[in-house]
Amino acid sequence: MERFVKMNKCSFICRMRAKDKQKIEAIYKATLSLTQQMGFGGITMARIAREAGMATGTLYIYFKNKEELINSLYLYLKRQKAKNFLTDMNFDNPLKVVLKQMFTKMLMGIVNESAELAFLEQYHRSPFIDEAVQTEAMQLFQPFFDIIERGQKEFLIKDVKMDLIMAYLSGTIHEFSALIQDNRMPLNEDSFDLMFTMMWDGLKT
Amino acid sequence: MERFVKMNKCSFICRMRAKDKQKIEAIYKATLSLTQQMGFGGITMARIAREAGMATGTLYIYFKNKEELINSLYLYLKRQKAKNFLTDMNFDNPLKVVLKQMFTKMLMGIVNESAELAFLEQYHRSPFIDEAVQTEAMQLFQPFFDIIERGQKEFLIKDVKMDLIMAYLSGTIHEFSALIQDNRMPLNEDSFDLMFTMMWDGLKT
């Protein structure tokens, strides 16, 4: 949908009213905060609105309905994660070094953004899931798949289906993150080395 | 519409124990079936009752409320799983053999009981979770912890905290099960060997 650019005020400083980006972020923030506080089941449109400091109806200006709000937030987080993930990566390093970098980034990300994690985890088994949204989210991590394939070509990583590799990585990283979040593993280099070693030993040829 | 004439009250020798157990199992079965069909969110007391062939009110005779029903079912499944898990295990075999046996049992169990799996997975992030219940569930798997400790004493398994070992095992087994359920990995010995090898390589010293 296009909009009208209004110039009637003949104002040189023409700031378009724009459907406030800040507001969308306030909604996202409120939703994440609520998910962490009360779980996915505790999210209601009324509560999100109150937490974000606006009226219930306002949510429906920015999102068609609850489902769309949830899916948008999911995609937003995934994009953000993918962006962070690719920043400052040096893919020319030896494979194991690259993987260690990635592994560390992932765990660090999770630690710093526990609300996001809670949301993402609960999203997957929710009735809101949208296949198209998930597909798009998956594509953001293509560079990651490339690294694995490179490792397989160099005979460093087990030559098994990518599905199996992904399942293995996702399972371990997920659970390791949970350990850190629950303070059952400390947040230091030794601890990371330990976890990476387990993961890597299973992966390598 | 047919009708049953109930005579319980007219019976002088009124032992209800057996009946109760049957009813409770009917409720459990109905709940599992519904979880698989419509997800955790689709479970309502009315639906459980209908699926189990009884009135809504009857559920409240056997369970104080929905939360208790869910938690009871969780514990019931965990106990069942632990029982199956320990049956026919020969702990005198070499460690790796024992672990392979366990691994296989776990994945097989998951495949045969997909309704149970759906329930357990969704339970964990639900608002129904009860810490005491989870603790009890954990204790059922003590024999498993013993095996791991034995492996560490024999210098076969990495000498890291049990928490880390458990996180690693739980993460991989979970994801591997999902692969099988989604038919992205076949259900045969080769496939199991592949998965076990990955898992074991990460675990071993």
Added chain:
Amino acid sequence: MERFVKMNKCSFICRMRAKDKQKIEAIYKATLSLTQQMGFGGITMARIAREAGMATGTLYIYFKNKEELINSLYLYLKRQKAKNFLTDMNFDNPLKVVLKQMFTKMLMGIVNESAELAFLEQYHRSPFIDEAVQTEAMQLFQPFFDIIERGQKEFLIKDVKMDLIMAYLSGTIHEFSALIQDNRMPLNEDSFDLMFTMMWDGLKT
């Protein structure tokens, strides 16, 4: 869905709980009353429930949703009308006498049941209308169509399409009823004769 007949109380006076017919009538009555008071637009489920002396949720035990409630009431009124309409009719009388009888009945019915009229009128342009329901309603008045056809065969009534006859009758009766309801025409035999004459003159050959 099966049901249980409970006899455990060994009560000789076994009154089935039955989804209270009285309640349905209370709902109908409340709906009619509200339609008259505040128009079709003023009907809300909450108000119907309050007027009928029950909780909102209770309405949904008896009717799937608002639409079904409205359509059920419509059909109920139409059936009632058709029943009244056919009672005490002597179809052996000369045609004009039969028609006068019908005409009188219709107007009398309308006068006695002004709430019903308000409802029926507003139903027709509402978003609730259900074609199947209307078709069934139409069939209830078959005996009426038969009379008209008989009149046409006897060359007493204009030989035009039934649609046209019905439009003519429905239009005049409708408006005449409104006159009486608004007290712009008295409710006596002279007045009825006048109205019937106008109607009949247009109808006859």
Added chain:
Amino acid sequence: MERFVKMNKCSFICRMRAKDKQKIEAIYKATLSLTQQMGFGGITMARIAREAGMATGTLYIYFKNKEELINSLYLYLKRQKAKNFLTDMNFDNPLKVVLKQMFTKMLMGIVNESAELAFLEQYHRSPFIDEAVQTEAMQLFQPFFDIIERGQKEFLIKDVKMDLIMAYLSGTIHEFSALIQDNRMPLNEDSFDLMFTMMWDGLKT
């Protein structure tokens, strides 16, 4: 959606009358179009504004609220109808000819302006109705009443209360229009003759 560059404010000679009228007509047109498309219940201020190519708030510059908008449109249509109705009428013709002319005009008007009809019909039982507005609308048709009175004085039309005559005419014309709109009566002279004859026979002495 296109964009308008508005310069009104920059114009020193700012006469808005013409503009206003255009806007009001755009609003009326949009409202009629929506009534036809989605019924009276489908009209929302937001939709009217969008259809009319303006902002919601703008509607409130021209009309105090929704009720006033609807009532204004009603009166506007009635006035227009009355104007059309009186154009090209030759009241010197014999009474029956004049009536036939009127009857034809009315039905034709309905056929040509089905959106208007949909609106008028639904207006009558709406919560927006305003008595004063209706009274004014009625007065527009005075010339029509005069014709009827003339007919009564000439002993051509039944000597009954004007109310009864109006009810009779309004009822039949209404229903006949509906027949034509639903394509259950063709739009030709024979068809019009048939309908007029029915109506006239009821009316004449």
Added chain:
DNA sequence: AATGAATGAGAGTTCATTCAT
């Protein structure tokens, strides 16, 4: 013990109206 109708709080969503720009 078993029933299922009844309850009513609370969910998601819509929309007439306001108001800062």
Added chain:
DNA sequence: TATGAATGAACTCTCATTCAT
């Protein structure tokens, strides 16, 4: 004048729980 984001009351409908039978 014109805008359209913001508001919040009011709507329909759901569901865990109760209770008379």
